[in-house]
Amino acid sequence: MAEREVDRSVSQTVKAQLALRDQILSGSLRPGERISELQAVETTGASRTPVRMALVRLEEEGLLEAIPSGGFMVKAFSERDISDSIELRGTLEGLAARFAAERGVSARELESLKECLSAIDELLRQVPISVDAFSSYVTLNARFHALLTELSRSQPLIRQIDRASAMPFASPSGFVMAQSALPEAQQILIIAQEHHRVVIDAIENREGARAEAIMREHARLAVRNLRLALRNRTHLDLLPALALIKTATD
Amino acid sequence: MAEREVDRSVSQTVKAQLALRDQILSGSLRPGERISELQAVETTGASRTPVRMALVRLEEEGLLEAIPSGGFMVKAFSERDISDSIELRGTLEGLAARFAAERGVSARELESLKECLSAIDELLRQVPISVDAFSSYVTLNARFHALLTELSRSQPLIRQIDRASAMPFASPSGFVMAQSALPEAQQILIIAQEHHRVVIDAIENREGARAEAIMREHARLAVRNLRLALRNRTHLDLLPALALIKTATD
DNA sequence: ACCCCCGCTATTGTATACATAACGTATTCA
DNA sequence: TGAATACGTTATGTATACAATAGCGGGGGT
Numbered sequence: 001m002a003e004r005e006v007d008r009s010v011s012q013t014v015k016a017q018l019a020l021r022d023q024i025l026s027g028s029l030r031p032g033e034r035i036s037e038l039q040a041v042e043t044t045g046a047s048r049t050p051v052r053m054a055l056v057r058l059e060e061e062g063l064l065e066a067i068p069s070g071g072f073m074v075k076a077f078s079e080r081d082i083s084d085s086i087e088l089r090g091t092l093e094g095l096a097a098r099f100a101a102e103r104g105v106s107a108r109e110l111e112s113l114k115e116c117l118s119a120i121d122e123l124l125r126q127v128p129i130s131v132d133a134f135s136s137y138v139t140l141n142a143r144f145h146a147l148l149t150e151l152s153r154s155q156p157l158i159r160q161i162d163r164a165s166a167m168p169f170a171s172p173s174g175f176v177m178a179q180s181a182l183p184e185a186q187q188i189l190i191i192a193q194e195h196h197r198v199v200i201d202a203i204e205n206r207e208g209a210r211a212e213a214i215m216r217e218h219a220r221l222a223v224r225n226l227r228l229a230l231r232n233r234t235h236l237d238l239l240p241a242l243a244l245i246k247t248a249t250d
Numbered sequence: 251m252a253e254r255e256v257d258r259s260v261s262q263t264v265k266a267q268l269a270l271r272d273q274i275l276s277g278s279l280r281p282g283e284r285i286s287e288l289q290a291v292e293t294t295g296a297s298r299t300p301v302r303m304a305l306v307r308l309e310e311e312g313l314l315e316a317i318p319s320g321g322f323m324v325k326a327f328s329e330r331d332i333s334d335s336i337e338l339r340g341t342l343e344g345l346a347a348r349f350a351a352e353r354g355v356s357a358r359e360l361e362s363l364k365e366c367l368s369a370i371d372e373l374l375r376q377v378p379i380s381v382d383a384f385s386s387y388v389t390l391n392a393r394f395h396a397l398l399t400e401l402s403r404s405q406p407l408i409r410q411i412d413r414a415s416a417m418p419f420a421s422p423s424g425f426v427m428a429q430s431a432l433p434e435a436q437q438i439l440i441i442a443q444e445h446h447r448v449v450i451d452a453i454e455n456r457e458g459a460r461a462e463a464i465m466r467e468h469a470r471l472a473v474r475n476l477r478l479a480l481r482n483r484t485h486l487d488l489l490p491a492l493a494l495i496k497t498a499t500d
Numbered sequence: 501a502c503c504c505c506c507g508c509t510a511t512t513g514t515a516t517a518c519a520t521a522a523c524g525t526a527t528t529c530a
Numbered sequence: 531t532g533a534a535t536a537c538g539t540t541a542t543g544t545a546t547a548c549a550a551t552a553g554c555g556g557g558g559g560t
């Protein structure tokens with residue numbers, strides 16, 4: 001069986017992890033469904049050992065759940081799970097912003113943040129915002145949040161924020177997509193950008209409490225938008241990850 | 251080789267994970283040290299596959315770090331890493347307390363909390379507190395925090411708090427040990443108990459912001475005590491996990 | 501006809517064999 | 531004498547073989 005081409009540049013474990021995560025988030029694997037290792041071996045091209053390592057990682061990541069009798073299943077999330085995850089991330093990012101403000105940031109770092117801000121400003125000048133401008137927005141927004149997180153200079157906090165962002169829709173970029181279909185999209189983006197502006201100001205002036213408060217508010221906005229977006233489900237069929245939200249319960 | 255006794259009641263993976271975590275926390279494995287899989291196989295009695303799964307889990311847990319060239323090493327923590335982790339947990343528990351207050355708790359649940367409170371009150375009545383009373387305190391305190399976390403009724407939040415508690419010294423019980431040697435131990439315990447009392451009151455009266463604030467203060471107290479305890483390092487030789495704190499850097 | 505029990509199959513948990521890459525050492529050349 | 535290269539050893543990453551269990555289906559008994 002020489003057909004199995006092995007790409008040595010990236011480990012089989014990582015490859016399997018990416019492939020499986022993609023399958024979960026894209027809805028190929030439905031929530032509650034048991035994941036067959038053998039099937040995963042076929043779809044990912046890796047052998048059982050790396051597949052199992054990937055499964056363990058995805059479980060720790062929160063996308064899978066261990067079945068008592070053995071194996072893993074795709075986790076299902078309630079709407080509240082998602083909104084809690086967003087608020088959770090907001091709380092953590094709030095702490096990050098406070099740390100950044102209290103511990104101070106270099107002029108260089110502040111500049112990166114402001115560049116990011118300006119770039120988004122540039123995008124928002126277009127009314128209405130175009131589709132690929134929106135895709136740029138998603139990238140820039142993610143970059144802004146990542147930068148802010150880094151500025152906390154707290155390794156444990158950065159780790160936790162990364163973990164919180166692994167939750168579907170709880171990542172800075174993951175969910176913004178869903179908002180694009182909303183009629184209020186333009187206003188939402190403008191308000192979010194104002195939050196970004198204020199948090200920079202707060203950090204610059206070393207106002208820790210203010211920086212924290214505004215990041216929390218930022219997350220509350222996202223939670224509100226999630227609710228809005230879920231009411232407009234018709235617009236959202238383009239988002240397969242929505243299938244992860246169990247509609248029957250909660 | 252029939253000498254290898256296999257206990258089927260608990261998986262080899264879990265056994266290896268527990269054994270390795272114990273080795274790390276007890277200082278048998280020093281920070282920065284590369285973990286040899288073969289050595290781990292010998293000390294844990296499991297074979298390489300479950301050992302590797304355990305290593306992956308411990309990495310996700312934050313106790314290990316992947317080495318780019320392969321394998322894992324024991325992670326070293328700065329004093330700031332630890333204090334950040336405590337504050338991080340405090341922030342998360344603050345959110346949990348707020349959720350509990352906002353979402354409401356049943357009379358039965360409130361009663362459990364109060365029972366826990368009373369039991370600790372009972373212990374604190376002794377002056378000075380005895381050694382095994384202190385050990386009971388550690389248990390009860392952990393129970394209190396676990397209960398409070400549960401009351402948030404937020405699965406994602408509970409998960410994150412668990413993860414944050416995996417950090418050495420950041421667990422409710424893990425670090426209290428270190429405080430016992432401090433001369434101020436008695437006062438600290440009394441103040442901490444007052445925090446517990448207030449958070450219950452806040453939850454009962456559905457004062458979310460107050461419940462959150464007091465849990466954060468609770469963590470700040472712990473951070474202050476960590477500093478105190480680390481200055482009194484002589485008292486702390488009984489705590490091997492201290493070896494995880496890198497003294498050279500930061 | 502329905503229920504229970506036994507056996508089979510499929511899937512997971514575990515062990516180990518194999519390949520590859522990294523690190524250390526020794527030898528040689530400048 | 532020092533440095534660089536080549537070789538060997540050892541470790542990890544991967545694949546697969548083996549074992550045991552859980553779930554399922556069929557057959558038999560009541």
